[in-house]
Amino acid sequence: MFEWDLWPDxxxxxxxxxxxxxxxxxxxxxxxxxxxxxxxxxxxxxxxRAFGVRVEREMPARLVAWLQLCDGQWRALCELPIQSVNGVSRATVTLWVPPEAMRLPADSRTMP
Known part of the structure; x- marks a missing residue:
């Protein structure tokens, strides 16, 4: 995924x-x-329609890290579990997410 040890700063x-x-x-x-x-x-x-990925408006994810861009902005590195509409296929994708596109869940003690 991301080799953190290659990022010394x-x-x-x-x-x-x-x-x-x-x-x-x-x-x-x-x-x-x-x-x-x-x-x-x-x-x-x-x-x-059956085997395509279902993308909801809001989806649970895991925040793994924050990385600062060269212009000072921050992006979240999030791991997002996805699945097909029929639930047969599953994967985890990694996304770079702007802060305004994420929030804590209502019950922030649960991990997806």
Whole structure:
């Protein structure tokens, strides 16, 4: 994933140990996120509707680190579990998330 030991300046890298549960507002990253499956164009096959990734407007994630950009802004490194609509396929993706696109969950003691 990310080789932290190759980043010696820890003033621009803040690791979250342990990782922290957050909720990512996917509509900030992708304005089409969270649309119901019924909004898919009619030419999208049933196979894609079933096996395609479900992206909700808000999705649970794990905040792993903060990294400062050269212009002074910060980005969160988040691990986001995803799955297909039918639940058969699963993966974890890593996203760079702006601070305004995430929040703590209502019960911040639970980890996704």
């Amino acid at each position: 820890r003033r621009t890298l803040r690791l979250c140990e342990p990782p922290r549960a957050v909720v990512v507002d996917m509509s900030v990253l992708d304005p089409t996120a969270g649309r119901p499956v019924g909004f898919a164009p009619s030419q999208v096959s049933l196979r894609v």
